[in-house]
Amino acid sequence: MIYLDYAASSPVKEAAIKVLMHSTVNDFANPSSNHQLGLDLTNKINLIREKMLNLLGIKRGYRVIFVSSATEANNLVIRGLAIKKGDHILISPTDHPSIKVPSYQLMREGINVDALEHDEEGLIDEKHLFEKTFLKEKLLALSYVHNQSGHIFQIDNMVKKIKEHNKNIHIHVDGVQAAGKININMRDMLIDSLTISSHKMGGPKGIAALILRENVDLHPLILGGGQEYSLRSSTLAAPLIFAFFAAFCEAMEKKDELNLKLSNLKDYIMENLPKQCPEVIFPFAKAITSHHILMMIFPKIKSDILIRHLEMKKIYVSTSSACSSKNNKDNEVFTHLKIKSAYHQNVIRLSMGDETTLEEIQTFINEISLIHQDLIGIGVR
């Protein structure tokens, strides 16, 4: 099997599996129980909160809220902020559905949802962004790294400029595809909340974190026993938290090493795939995208036919985001990333991770080129 869909979900790291198994057996107590077993778990979890903040370069001023998924973290911010009828929020039409869909819900409740614009390269149009945010926006949601194209949006600069002019705006950043891959600057304390997810960096599913500035008030989505500063009631899943942390540590430790490898692999594909398959288009420059994601367009063959042929060879890639690949309409995300509408059915996303090897990439290049040639040969449309 050749797995090239890390951006959808990553294989679970050895270290995380060990922690998960051990902790599932031993840490069965409820962290909220006020006997020694519970207290010990709570202490351990609190220590992990601090260490996670440290890993993100944060000294003070933030909390870690453990939630079940990145979707929940994004929802908690968008649905939880005190945004009133008539207020404005700003999101990108390229955002993940876990940002867009709750925003559309706000829209139905009378809140104005404005859209960021993207330039010809798919990057955020900063001029337009500043015009908007300097004025009235209450919330700005951004992604650090785009989950389908791999774009690294210039968050750090933008955030600085925005906050100089509008101190009250809440800036939420979806860091799901960035954490463990690129540097996220939380030190300047300009980002108000950040979502990170365990299963995108080699941890188990069912756990994610919202990194939230201390003075931010949110309405919880889930009410109950008051865990997580009353922002997210539910018995804490201690084993998942520990395994998440183990994966996060390893990812941060090996980040530079991994990036170097992925950068080389990406160069290799961009250089060698066109030799065997001249039709391929890489719509976005390597310099503006994260090394782990590579978007490609095969103008002559529909991407879903390609991925099924690849899947017969046990090679797994994505057509668009795994979450949205069921919808077959004109793709809003692609439109705003400035991918020609004629190509929307021809996009493949390849995403790599720590277990990806050069041999796998070579096999991928050979197989997709053969398949592509074959399909063109019989004139499949």
Place this chain on the structure above:
Amino acid sequence: MYKLLVISIDELWLKGKNRPAYFRAIKKHVVDVLTHYQDEVIPIKNEEQRLICTSEKGFNQDAILALQKVPGLHSIQPSRAIDLDLEKIIDEVDLELASMREMPRTFKVITKRTNKRFPHNSMEISRYIGHLILKKLPQYKLVVDVHKPQLVVSLKVSDQHIYIATKTYPGIGGQPFNTSGHLITLLSGGFDSPVASFLMNKRGCRQTYLFFYAYPFVGQNVLDKILKLVGILGQYQNGSKLYVLPFGEFQKELSDHIKPDYRTLFFRKYMLEAAALLKSRLKADAIITGDVLSQVSSQTIGNLAIVDQLTPAMVLRPLIGFNKSEIIEISRKINTHDISTIPHDDACAMFAPKHPVLRPDPEYFLSFAKENQVKYEVLLNQVLDQAGIYQISIDGKINQLK
């Protein structure tokens, strides 16, 4: 709930010597449906051309809806039974009316009498009971309308009972299941083939469905559609099967060897040949397709004729003379319409030439088929060996066997 169903049988008069076998077939199907939906033993009695079913618990609506799909039934009437005493009818009609949610304003009485010794004939009974309803049940303020009544009081006078019903559920009619052969039904995701299959249900055919799954050219969404369709069509059968043939590789291999403008035509030819092979394996009798004359280029008379020349089986095309609008109307009635409209990948369209042949050159077509007869028969048999097989139960539930 009604504890009695009176089921009338369709086309019984057509049967001479075969009548007992015909009756047995229909009774078995009714028993199987009722056992499934009622979860109890349902005694069933033959009375002339009717089946009288009784339930301890009372018949539920699902059972009645399922009976409406049993081929060979003319109608189903939830009924009340009394002795052969006309004076007792009026109390039962009173009970019926009292339980109605919406009051009818007009009515008429229709009587059928199979008991020829009963002292009054049908006309007399209808007139008498109509009169009684007006006189003894004035609180319902009913008036007689013999042309378009809102309520029909149906009376059936048999040797021992009079059955009274105010509601008639029409059946699909035709011949009982499994009395007119076993057919291989070619299904695609479109409108036509499910309707063709439905029509042959009415003629009492047992069916095995066959789907050509062009994976990896098409995706799972097409197969999902087919499973939904057989879930509906299977409810007209008493247990049926679906064969899913992996056909993508075959189509590709074929495309590599034939003139592009003949692709669609050859696909059809080999699909029919695969169906004929399956027919032999299952000892079935013929093939059903949803072909409509001249609907698309592969359905021109020339194309249909030349393919038929080479198909070693009888091909039934119940829709051959139908218009699209007629087909769509039936598909709405049998609830396949909304499934057929779901968009799906179509392998034939994917491979389709820009200009398919309308008048095929018989020499090329026939000689290619002849020269490659052995090769493709081997390949098709391999494809059949790899088929996925699904069992469809009487209520349309699907279970993958292989």
